[in-house]
Amino acid sequence: MKNLTKYFILIWAVTMIPNLYAEENKVRVELPIQNQTFVYKQNIRLDQLISTVWTNSPSNAPLILPLGFQLFDKNKNAEALELKQKVIERLQYVQKSDDTLAQSAQLLQQQIQHWDVGYRLNISLDYDLVRLFTKNNPVMDGDFELITPIRKESVFIEGLLFKPHSAPLSSTKPLHDYLSDAYLLSSAHQSYVWVIYPDGKYKRVGYAAWNEESINLTPNTSIFIGMDSDTPAWSELEEDIVKLITMRKAQ
Numbered sequence: 001m002k003n004l005t006k007y008f009i010l011i012w013a014v015t016m017i018p019n020l021y022a023e024e025n026k027v028r029v030e031l032p033i034q035n036q037t038f039v040y041k042q043n044i045r046l047d048q049l050i051s052t053v054w055t056n057s058p059s060n061a062p063l064i065l066p067l068g069f070q071l072f073d074k075n076k077n078a079e080a081l082e083l084k085q086k087v088i089e090r091l092q093y094v095q096k097s098d099d100t101l102a103q104s105a106q107l108l109q110q111q112i113q114h115w116d117v118g119y120r121l122n123i124s125l126d127y128d129l130v131r132l133f134t135k136n137n138p139v140m141d142g143d144f145e146l147i148t149p150i151r152k153e154s155v156f157i158e159g160l161l162f163k164p165h166s167a168p169l170s171s172t173k174p175l176h177d178y179l180s181d182a183y184l185l186s187s188a189h190q191s192y193v194w195v196i197y198p199d200g201k202y203k204r205v206g207y208a209a210w211n212e213e214s215i216n217l218t219p220n221t222s223i224f225i226g227m228d229s230d231t232p233a234w235s236e237l238e239e240d241i242v243k244l245i246t247m248r249k250a251q
Contacts, residue, residue, distance in 0.1 A: 030074075030145045031056065043141045046123070047130045053148055054127075065151035068198030068220045069125040070250060072145040076119035080247050084117050087240050104160055104187040104227060108241065111158060117247040118145060120200060149198070149250035151219050158245075159225035160188035169219060175207040178223060187228055194224040194238070200246040220250070 027040040029049055034056055053069075091112070094105040123138070130136045155178065158164035162183040179193065191208040198220040206213050222245055226238040 027140050028143045031148070032145065033148055043139045045137050045139055046125075047127070047137050049140055049144070049146065050125060050127050050130060053146060063150050064148050065198060065220055066126065067218060068149045068151075068250060070147040070149070070200075071121045071123065071125060072118035072147070072249070073121055074118070074143040074145055080117045080119045080244075083240065083247075084112065084115065084244055087237065087244060088112060090237055101187065101227065104185060107160065107185070111164065112241065112244065115244060116249045117244055118249055120247045122200060125199075145249075147250050149220060153219055155217055155221045155223055157182050157223045157225070159193075159223075160185045160227065161225055169217060169221075174212065175205065175215060175217075175223075176209075176212055179207055179225070182225070184225060188225045189228045192226070194226060194242045194245075196222040196224060196242060196245045198250070202242050202246060 026042050027044050027049075029038045029040075029052065031037070031053065034053075036056055038052055049071075050069075088109055091105045091109040095102040095109075098105075124130065124136050126136075152166070153169050154166040155169055156164065156166050157178060162185065165182075167178050167181070175193070175195075191211055192204050192206055194202055195205050195215060195217070196202040197218060205215055224238075224242055224245060226241075227234055229235075
């Protein structure tokens with residue numbers, strides 16, 4: 001009988017203690033740039049989370065880029081790492097199966113391996129929109145990381161070029177001018193690039209003489225130069241790479 005009692009006590013401890021701990025720590029928010037962590041014992045709404053950022057920002061807060069705020073769900077981090085691994089494996093397959101694309105695929109793999117990615121939530125972090133509209137102000141519950149990057153008056157050019165680099169941002173500079181100075185590889189697409197905005201939105205944009213689109217670039221935008229191929233398989237792989245860029249943690 002005593003053994004049976006001990007068994008039920010053990011089962012209760014295993015099942016209930018984690019739940020009790022979770023009840024005591026409903027929301028945990030890490031602000032790595034500020035080197036701070038906040039724990040709430042009840043659910044909070046998104047506006048309170050964002051307000052915490054502004055309240056605890058350093059004296060250089062005006063330099064923060066709200067458009068570039070990144071909110072990561074740490075409980076789903078494995079999904080982001082799984083996507084990264086699948087992309088790397090597909091690039092490794094290209095290296096083994098296609099000699100003409102092997103070097104380009106290896107270059108992309110080397111870039112991606114150094115990316116620190118997380119499961120980024122696709123929600124608006126515009127404080128005004130969040131405060132004014134209930135649909136933009138969800139209840140938060142879980143373990144989060146909120147990154148608030150500094151505003152940089154530059155764009156980052158990466159992908160199939162000799163060296164990824166930042167280029168000064170200019171409101172009058174057309175897209176092709178950024179690329180003409182970038183020393184693209186011969187395998188780089190001659191007509192299209194991907195433009196990834198700091199809020200996680202992205203689009204494929206024409207930059208050649210025959211198809212150049214007028215586009216507004218913002219601070220902290222990335223330009224990804226993909227392969228000169230429009231096959232469905234390669235287009236799908238490139239879009240997954242672009243998704244990883246949106247999930248890459250800003251420095």
